[in-house]
Amino acid sequence: MTEPTDSTPLARPRRRRVIQAAALTAGAVALPLTAAGGTATAAPAPQFLHGVASGDPLPDGILLWTRVTPAPEAVPGSGAGPDTDVRWELATDRNFTTIAASGTVTASAASDHTVKADVRGLRADTAYWYRFTAGGATSPVGRTRTAPPADAHVPHLRLGVASCANWEAGYFSAYRHLAARGDLDAFLFLGDYIYEYKTGEFCARGTVVRPHAPAHEILDLADYRTRHGRYKTDPDLQALHAAVPTIAIWDDHEFANDAWSGGAQNHTPGTEGNWTDRVAAAKQAYFEWMPVRPSIAGTTYRRLRYGKLADLHLLDLRSYRSQQAKVGSGDIDSADRTMTGRAQLDWLKSGLAASDTTWRLIGNEVMISPVAFLSLPDYLLRPLAQLLGLPSEGLAVNPDQWDGYTHDRRELLGHLKANAIGNTVFLTGDIHSAWASDVPYEAATYPGSGSAAVEFTVTSVTSDNVDDFLKVAPHTLSLLAVGAIEAANPHIKWVDLDSHGYGVLDVTPDQVQMDYYVLSDRTRQDATTQWARSYRSRTGTQQVERVWSPVR
Template sequence: MPVHFPYLPVRSAAVTSHDSSRPRISRRSAVTAAAAAAAVLPLATGAATARADGSGPAFAHGVASGDPLPDGILLWTRVTPEPGAEPGSGRGAQIDVSWEVAEDQAFGRVVARGTVRASAASDHTVKADVRGLRPATDYFFRFTAGGTQSPAGRTRTAPAHDAAAAAVRFGVVSCANWEAGYFSAYRHLAARRDLDAVLHLGDYIYEYGTGAYPKAKYTVRAHSPAHEITTLADYRTRHGHYKTDADLQALHQAHPVIAIWDDHEFANDAWAGGAENHTDGAEGDWARRVAAAKQAYFEWMPVRPSIEGTTYRRLRFGSLADLHLLDLRSFRSEQASVGSGEVDDPDRTMTGRAQLDWLKAGLAASDAKWRLVGTSVMITPVAFGSVPAHLLGPLAELLGLPKEGLAINVDQWDGYTDDRRELLAHLTQRGIDNTVFLTGDIHMAWANDVPVKAATYPLSASAATEFVVTSVTSDNIDDLLHVAPDTLSSVAEVAIKAANRHVKWLDMDGHGYGVLDVTAERTQMDYFTVSDKTDPDAASAWARSYRTRSGTQRVERVDQPVR
């Protein structure tokens, strides 16, 4: 299946002198007034062109920043050194690329600069890991190569590690299938001036060939390359194609992005030894395909690999929040069969032992007010027919049935219940509170309590909460059935909530993004939807808001978004 539905068959010394802070403006004006945003940030969206004779370098794929630290930021761009040196081509001479970081948009107060070399070995992508900057500060950056200057970007550093930040605010997105629609959600996030960063929870690209998902008759715009990507050149070309999108360029130009991967950065339903959408032999060796996909990802994304070949890492935003970012594809066991007791097998893993121990240790050691966990697939149990273990648990085990009820989406944590039980037990036994999971993957929006024992909730404890954002464009249920919204989803939503009382809300129809606002008192997710993913000029509207108040481990509805 191409989509998971649980309910359907370089460093630099920088000049530093004073502290600064940035005002937060009205959410309404930030979201709706694109013209005003353009006035605030008059940075050219799109490519800087080559010289008039067409022989010079060009920055056709925009600029980006990511992984903010209190004293630094990672800068990224891709230079086309000469005509024909396209992504994945292997063509083009090496070229020096200069970068600079300034306190002002006019670059009158440059605080850091340097030079890196782009070559075909890295697909002419470059990164500069800039340090020596001031915490919680807006900066502007740009690149120059061969007399051509890139568009300028804006970025922001994180608060100092021990700073008692009043609030941090993140845009939250996932699942952007090029062929399924336009990236209007990115455009609306780019227009905001109140975000510290944007968290991308996976499926930044999709691997399919044109007309595979969605089918050709429903394709909004075609992938490049047209075939399914399997080689290093393929993945590079696909990443490069994505970064020609004006809305995606605008997002990267306006905010630092913190990204993790999910399966479609490789192939659908990926696990450590293969994927549902991979055929050994016909599509080459899986290990070679994964290595190619990871190389292209780290070339094309503004991400620091904490451990070579993985994206799990940890960022801190003052004493307010630690952000633990997971890699749930590189180490997991193969997905179990739906309806089988294999989901409870303790020898099967979602995280791998080393990553789970790293996460548990980080959560226990954190002295931040909030422990945010970026996870690409949903941890909340969603099952039908779960019963108290002391009643039918032994019978379920004897019959080889799942102990926690019939979980339909075994690609989620529901398919790896031993890892989940261990993690949730760790939270409750160690008294670790204010843990919030932030999730993408399933093209729906959810607000959930995460119970230790779903069958006896709400009598049993809730160990954490979870906010799941819907897709930017990727199809959900009614999209796949090509019926009007709420045709099937409204019935399914009622059934899911009835069988899973810890699920407080879900929207199976919308596409859009979330905005997460964190204060000492609460963490709140505001959910926004776009009017029509097939319309490049789609409007954005607030849909719902849910929050977790400190110390409660429960979600509750809020009547309005944070202003």
């Protein structure tokens, strides 16, 4: 069988490249993987133990990433190990017979021996293979793809979508299944790529499936580097990063739970140091270890484009936000408080108004759809409150979501209405549950007041959800909470509070469809996956509707 090169512009990925994806998956796993920092204790130097990745595709460029372990002592976060020259190569074929670009970068302890190459001058909408070499060692091979030209009439875009991957709560089987599809243009990660907790504090129904490194809560640069390093040893994560380019934003757990611009719920200044120092360490480690371009002042808000089909506005809803309001304080509606910060909100509004694509996709950390609640018995209220961040003594809004920052939400949705901006889709993670919703201009008068946009929220890869907090079988007691939520919120068309999994977003000029997939058991490395539900929004409607089969 002759291997296709896919080097012709506008040749979209063939559907279900199972053989190709399986080969990438096999090639992405680097062994051995055992030590606390994610490296082997007596490994020969150098080695590529943390896989390869690409990200942020542009029509003429792609970002390449890897980490080299130049010596056994150079474990993540150690600050040890010599400077090492790392050569990268980008080719139009898997055998690297036609090199499109190459170069050399230096891995040093100053960057935790991670390296990036921001490669430009490439052909648009073209598949490439890439690898790294150092001291005679060769990395796994990755496959990536540049974005289409900005003015191209793109017929199709498909994204794998995930969030909330807690190492201690299970295995990353979701990533393995996404990698094996072979039909994705990119992997969109919506936050909580790592978790900051100490071992045993937040795991699978109170059980540690596999321990964190380091074992304590991460606070300084060495800690954050070590935690990222542990995550990057996961073979399923490595397989997905090697299979498709990644587009990622952060949420709170890349820093600390319920982070805001001046602190976090899970940060105690007296015993855990200065918040500004902790954030600086977390951001440095994130940009070292993730295939992401830092954009504006070291944040993740930025914009990517897929021809005339869709642009993707990626938000940072942690770096600029005001502290979460206390429910009942009256501060939730205050114009003095912000979710986005003035500069980012203006950037988003201007970008949406100037967009000439069919669809406007927004990578959004926390739910923008309003959620009101009816009375629930205490045994359901408490786990739901824990999951959604509600006060346990009574039902209220979630102050960590857009519900806690209604002035910014009102301004943004009003901007969509005033400028007749349609086909806007919020893509959201954070709350370990799956939702399909219209985003109403005014929830109290919906559907009469109309819908400004739609929102697809994906569940967690592994992090606990309602049935886990209750320690009951999925879709049993939680169905009462689902019924209460849907009864009180007619704009919310579907809720799944119990499953773990991922989404696949399919975009065409006619519609956007989210296919929701669930895992059989997050605590098993061999977990299977199955399709659960699908919802779509047809162009011009600003509404979601159920679809009875996934896009193939």
